[in-house]
Amino acid sequence: MGKIFKFNQDVDTDQIIASQYLLFPTIDDMKVHAFESLDPVFASNVEPGDYVVASENFGCGSSREQAPSVLKALGVKAVIAKSFARIFYRNAINIGLPVIVCKELHDNVEAGDEMELSLQEGIVHVGDKEYECTKLPEYMQGILDQGGLIASLNRE
Amino acid sequence: MGMTIAEKIIAAAAGVESVKPGDIHTVELDRLMSNDGTTHLTIDMYNNLKKPHIADVNKLVWIVDHNVPCDSVKTAASHKKMRDFAKANGIKFYEGAGVCHQVMMENHVTSGELIFGADSHTCAYGAVGAFGTGVGCTDYLYAMVTGHSWLLVPETLRFNLTGKLNKGVTARDLILTIIGQIGANGANYMAMEFGGEGLKTLNMSDRISICNLCVEAGAKTALMEVDDITIGYLKEHGRKPKHSFKSDDDAKFAKVYDIDLATIKPIVAKPHFVDSVVDAKECVGIHIDEAFLGSCNNGRIEDLRAGAAIIKGKKVHPLVRFLVVPASAAVYKQALDEGIIDTFMEAGAIVMNPNCSVCWGSCQGVIGENEVLISTGTRNFKGRAGHKDSFVYLASSETVTASAIKGEIATADMV
Numbered sequence: 338m339g340k341i342f343k344f345n346q347d348v349d350t351d352q353i354i355a356s357q358y359l360l361f362p363t364i365d366d367m368k369v370h371a372f373e374s375l376d377p378v379f380a381s382n383v384e385p386g387d388y389v390v391a392s393e394n395f396g397c398g399s400s401r402e403q404a405p406s407v408l409k410a411l412g413v414k415a416v417i418a419k420s421f422a423r424i425f426y427r428n429a430i431n432i433g434l435p436v437i438v439c440k441e442l443h444d445n446v447e448a449g450d451e452m453e454l455s456l457q458e459g460i461v462h463v464g465d466k467e468y469e470c471t472k473l474p475e476y477m478q479g480i481l482d483q484g485g486l487i488a489s490l491n492r493e
Numbered sequence: 494m495g496m497t498i499a500e501k502i503i504a505a506a507a508g509v510e511s512v513k514p515g516d517i518h519t520v521e522l523d524r525l526m527s528n529d530g531t532t533h534l535t536i537d538m539y540n541n542l543k544k545p546h547i548a549d550v551n552k553l554v555w556i557v558d559h560n561v562p563c564d565s566v567k568t569a570a571s572h573k574k575m576r577d578f579a580k581a582n583g584i585k586f587y588e589g590a591g592v593c594h595q596v597m598m599e600n601h602v603t604s605g606e607l608i609f610g611a612d613s614h615t616c617a618y619g620a621v622g623a624f625g626t627g628v629g630c631t632d633y634l635y636a637m638v639t640g641h642s643w644l645l646v647p648e649t650l651r652f653n654l655t656g657k658l659n660k661g662v663t664a665r666d667l668i669l670t671i672i673g674q675i676g677a678n679g680a681n682y683m684a685m686e687f688g689g690e691g692l693k694t695l696n697m698s699d700r701i702s703i704c705n706l707c708v709e710a711g712a713k714t715a716l717m718e719v720d721d722i723t724i725g726y727l728k729e730h731g732r733k734p735k736h737s738f739k740s741d742d743d744a745k746f747a748k749v750y751d752i753d754l755a756t757i758k759p760i761v762a763k764p765h766f767v768d769s770v771v772d773a774k775e776c777v778g779i780h781i782d783e784a785f786l787g788s789c790n791n792g793r794i795e796d797l798r799a800g801a802a803i804i805k806g807k808k809v810h811p812l813v814r815f816l817v818v819p820a821s822a823a824v825y826k827q828a829l830d831e832g833i834i835d836t837f838m839e840a841g842a843i844v845m846n847p848n849c850s851v852c853w854g855s856c857q858g859v860i861g862e863n864e865v866l867i868s869t870g871t872r873n874f875k876g877r878a879g880h881k882d883s884f885v886y887l888a889s890s891e892t893v894t895a896s897a898i899k900g901e902i903a904t905a906d907m908v
Contacts, residue, residue: 347677352876355876355881360530360559360560361571362567362570363537375875394677394681397678400611401629423711423713424628424708431629476643487635490543490638491544
């Protein structure tokens with residue numbers, strides 16, 4: 338089980354991690370600033386296993402991979418949104434952060450709700466409610482299963 | 494079945510006869526651009542690989558453009574890492590030459606190429622009919638090591654342009670209008686393709702401006718038909734097309750839009766979303782603290798000329814900082830030769846070295862709490878230009894310059 342951190346539509350990658358932190362040496366140096374403009378206590382309150390739930394077009398804007406990377410480094414287990422902007426979506430899968438499309442979840446949950454995600458089945462449980470998510474295309478699930486794109490380089 | 498430009502480029506890069514939307518193909522990449530926004534992380538990941546290796550160093554172009562010159566000790570360390578790695582590995586490297594996409598257009602990109610850039614505005618390369626798409630540093634590293642990557646073939650939105658833009662209306666007004674119409678995710682995962690008689694009235698600067706901003710509608714790439722203007726631009730820069738593709742007559746588009754350029758008006762995108770567009774006249778009178786003329790979207794010689802024509806003989810409003818930032822060193826030099834820099838400086842503008850500047854809000858020109866910027870930059874997201882509680886309006890070079898003179902949002906016909 339993990340807590341839900343809830344965001345609305347068109348959350349751009351500048352809000353996930355602002356430009357002034359991108360040239361910091363490492364992701365660990367940057368992660369304390371995640372979502373700083375929208376939720377200044379996010380980085381201190383989020384715990385490993387928690388979830389980010391959002392509406393449409395999550396992660397739009399810049400291609401900065403630091404955006405999914407800081408969320409992963411903070412222990413976010415998955416991002417569940419109505420839809421994702423494509424570069425964020427691709428980056429998240431490449432680094433092994435599950436990104437799940439679920440049309441119903443956002444409108445039916447509150448920040449702080451406890452939820453559980455069964456990644457393989459694509460099912461979310463919140464209280465006694467169950468929500469079905471869109472499964473990843475097989476190719477991308479394969480990248481996620483092997484632990485991201487770099488893991489495949491080290492095996493080849 | 495016919496193919497679109499995007500489909501033809503992917504088919505060629507995948508070495509197959511034909512592709513269709515939804516297919517995933519392994520593609521050979523022609524060029525790999527990376528800038529100082531993420532390259533330090535790419536290098537760390539590279540050094541942690543079991544077998545570090547660069548497939549073809551000649552495909553790599555690295556450009557320091559985001560924080561130039563360096564603004565802090567932390568940034569200096571990241572820049573040094575990038576500079577040292579480029580030198581040790583023989584990677585083509587630019588620093589201070591300009592914003593990455595302008596440098597790529599001036600020196601490298603050609604029609605029909607498939608290019609990954611570790612920057613979302615890589616879609617600008619569609620101006621010469623190249624498939625440019627933005628990627629993160631993991632994708633970049635994978636392509637750098639293997640020379641290839643995977644691509645899902647996108648559907649294509651086709652924009653048929655007719656007519657001609659009216660005086661005082663720019664290509665930037667056109668693309669902001671389109672983004673307002675289809676929305677910030679209106680082209681998500683898709684290619685945006687432009688063609689038609691109206692395209693012939695748009696010069697290369699206009700075309701770059703249009704393609705560059707397509708990612709703000711979520712597009713994977715933007716593509717324009719190759720024509721005489723494309724060939725002329727490439728020739729002027731010493732290059733020839735790799736392929737000159739047009740969509741087939743029976744190509745399948747997800748949707749077709751017909752746009753008469755004469756119907757486009759000056760537009761402003763209000764904070765904090767690029768698709769939050771209104772007629773510029775609706776914003777007239779809004780107080781501004783800073784104005785910015787520059788960026789990969791609007792920092793070319795044509796943009797500087799447009800601004801200079803408006804401000805010549807006039808003064809920047811005393812309470813406004815007007816930042817003028819040529820998109821490349823070549824543009825800067827041209828502006829010097831034409832006396833345009835003199836014009837801006839006599840008016841009281843702050844002319845700065847070519848770089849991303851306040852468009853990315855981490856280096857020069859950042860704005861403070863509750864301050865308002867009018868900008869020719871790419872984005873107006875919350876906090877994009879500095880303080881999280883500040884405001885960015887996007888507009889054309891003409892509108893930005895007129896606003897810098899008035900101290901409030903104004904259109905060119907008002908000064």
